[in-house]
Amino acid sequence: MADDCLFCKIVTGEIPASIVYRDDRIVAFNDINPQAPLHALVVPTRHIATLNALSADDDALVGEVVRRAGIIAKDKGFEAHGYRTVFNTNAAAGQTVFHIHLHLLAGRKFTWPPG
Numbered sequence: 001m002a003d004d005c006l007f008c009k010i011v012t013g014e015i016p017a018s019i020v021y022r023d024d025r026i027v028a029f030n031d032i033n034p035q036a037p038l039h040a041l042v043v044p045t046r047h048i049a050t051l052n053a054l055s056a057d058d059d060a061l062v063g064e065v066v067r068r069a070g071i072i073a074k075d076k077g078f079e080a081h082g083y084r085t086v087f088n089t090n091a092a093a094g095q096t097v098f099h100i101h102l103h104l105l106a107g108r109k110f111t112w113p114p115g
């Protein structure tokens with residue numbers, strides 16, 4: 001837990017969020033400023049600032065984050081239609097919260113390349 005981290009505070013419940021999924025390793029919650037009809041953020045409960053900080057010991061955890069995003073998309077009915085999953089890292093990609101989070105977006109058409 002990092003004292004000044006917004007998503008650590010959502011993980012502990014200190015800051016409220018619309019929780020989609022929770023276990024001891026992962027929390028998923030709806031984005032406060034959704035960019036699609038479904039826009040959830042899937043985060044590890046442990047504080048990791050960016051993908052740059054990952055080690056091989058985190059491989060299983062990151063795999064769970066990705067797999068959980070797929071399960072949520074499926075549960076919400078987007079399995080066949082499709083969905084987008086995104087990790088932003090550092091300034092050029094627009095990362096604003098420095099606790100890794102997988103954006104799960106669905107319910108509209110997405111263009112490529114992204115903006």
Ligand code: 5GP
Pocket residue numbers: 006017018029030031032033034041087088094095096097098
């Ligand atoms: P980033 O830009 O770091 O990839 O994504 C951060 C995301 O966190 C943004 O989509 C933003 O809307 C979301 N966000 C920022 N503050 C809050 C908050 O207090 N609650 C929730 N649920 N989402 C937040």
Ligand code: ZN
Pocket residue numbers: 001002005006007008009046047048098099
């Ligand atoms: Zn954190």
